[in-house]
Amino acid sequence: MHELMAFWAEWARPTAGSPTVAWSLLLAVAAAVGYLVQRYTGLPKVAGYSIVGAFAGFAGFTGVVWPLQGTGLFLLELGIAVVLFEAGARIPLRWFRHNPMVLVQSLFESAVTFAAVYAVLRWFEIDRSIAEPLAIVAVVASPAVLTRVVMDAHASGPVTERAIVLSTLNTLYALTLGTAMAGVMDAPRTALFEAVYPVATLLGLSFVVAALLALAMRTALRVMSPTSENTSMLLLALIAAGTAVAGLFGASAALAALMAGMLLKQLNPRPWVWPRQLGTAAAMLTMLMFVLVSTVAAQAPWSHAVAGVVLALVATRALAKIAGLTVASFGSGLRLRQALWVGCAMSPMSSVALLLASQFATASPTLGPEITSVALPAILLMEVLGGLIATMALHRAGETSKPWMPDSTNGNGTPLPRGEAA
Numbered sequence: 001m002h003e004l005m006a007f008w009a010e011w012a013r014p015t016a017g018s019p020t021v022a023w024s025l026l027l028a029v030a031a032a033v034g035y036l037v038q039r040y041t042g043l044p045k046v047a048g049y050s051i052v053g054a055f056a057g058f059a060g061f062t063g064v065v066w067p068l069q070g071t072g073l074f075l076l077e078l079g080i081a082v083v084l085f086e087a088g089a090r091i092p093l094r095w096f097r098h099n100p101m102v103l104v105q106s107l108f109e110s111a112v113t114f115a116a117v118y119a120v121l122r123w124f125e126i127d128r129s130i131a132e133p134l135a136i137v138a139v140v141a142s143p144a145v146l147t148r149v150v151m152d153a154h155a156s157g158p159v160t161e162r163a164i165v166l167s168t169l170n171t172l173y174a175l176t177l178g179t180a181m182a183g184v185m186d187a188p189r190t191a192l193f194e195a196v197y198p199v200a201t202l203l204g205l206s207f208v209v210a211a212l213l214a215l216a217m218r219t220a221l222r223v224m225s226p227t228s229e230n231t232s233m234l235l236l237a238l239i240a241a242g243t244a245v246a247g248l249f250g251a252s253a254a255l256a257a258l259m260a261g262m263l264l265k266q267l268n269p270r271p272w273v274w275p276r277q278l279g280t281a282a283a284m285l286t287m288l289m290f291v292l293v294s295t296v297a298a299q300a301p302w303s304h305a306v307a308g309v310v311l312a313l314v315a316t317r318a319l320a321k322i323a324g325l326t327v328a329s330f331g332s333g334l335r336l337r338q339a340l341w342v343g344c345a346m347s348p349m350s351s352v353a354l355l356l357a358s359q360f361a362t363a364s365p366t367l368g369p370e371i372t373s374v375a376l377p378a379i380l381l382m383e384v385l386g387g388l389i390a391t392m393a394l395h396r397a398g399e400t401s402k403p404w405m406p407d408s409t410n411g412n413g414t415p416l417p418r419g420e421a422a
Helices: 002-011 018-041 045-058 070-088 094-098 101-123 128-139 143-153 158-183 192-223 229-248 253-267 274-298 304-327 336-345 351-363 368-396
Strands: none
Touching: 018 045, 018 274, 045 143, 045 274, 045 368, 070 143, 070 158, 070 229, 070 253, 070 274, 070 351, 094 101, 101 128, 101 158, 101 304, 128 158, 128 304, 128 351, 128 368, 143 158, 143 274, 143 351, 143 368, 158 192, 158 253, 158 336, 158 351, 158 368, 192 229, 192 253, 229 253, 229 274, 274 351, 274 368, 304 336, 304 368, 336 368, 351 368
């Protein structure tokens, strides 16, 4: 026996360690649960991913450090960068020239959401230095959840397109203001010009990284086929490099990716099918992002004291988005009923909100815990429920080509015999 153990010790080689094994198994379970949730309930796969991550977080899974740092932070930023690059690449800037009311609608909705959530938090006697960051977190919708819901429901139409564009734009506002605010959180209140300076610096640095990224991709697309597997790998590698470089230069990786997608759309207006290009690699990365978000959010210090504040924030945010979009729908080409469904489709909160909360927690050890004690439960609640509400909204808008019914196939596309469908 001793000789066998000695041989085994010489034969065994160092591996990535138990955290890698735990995360691999967790992702395997999430992939299976996401598939089963969609097949037997018709709900989006992201609901299954979030539920698995939430159970792991509540069970005490310690595979990620809070506030996010190191590998966990990079993976979250990379997942956000991939999603925002895709979302940015869907927005032609000439659309705003032909229909400027879309921008007005977006700005009005974001401003109403910020003001309403801030007022409610102040009504709960929450300090202004905590209410402001939470109101910014509430502004952001989740293009990541929305695009996954659209993909699962096979949705297309004016409500779908408007929801994706508006959620991308309010992500742009929230990331800009939130990241700049995190940089000066513990500094004393300054004059207006000094408050604008960090915002302008962040936007300028992010734009430089975005321009370099877009030019590199445009050059590659001149000589490579958009449908080539190597082109997909090159795009993903460039986004990963841009994510790392943005952090080194003080820019925002998420903002840089979003701007790069919008710039590339102007430089290369030819249509190209993004999901087909990146395929399984991007799907794996986004699934990891959803599981990571729910795992971290579930580890928040849940208490009855903040439950009322969280529910008030979530309810106010939902009402403000619907009201803001409905009021500003006149002249934007969107009917009132469509504006209602767009507001519902923009209810998810996920990775970008978590990134902002992590930035606030890192920037201020004193204010950070109070901000995240409200933000994390709200993010977890709206990552799970938001996907369901967005699915319902797209179905009610009549823009899905896939019925919201349990899949009646055997998993290979072959219909099950009558009476055996789940």
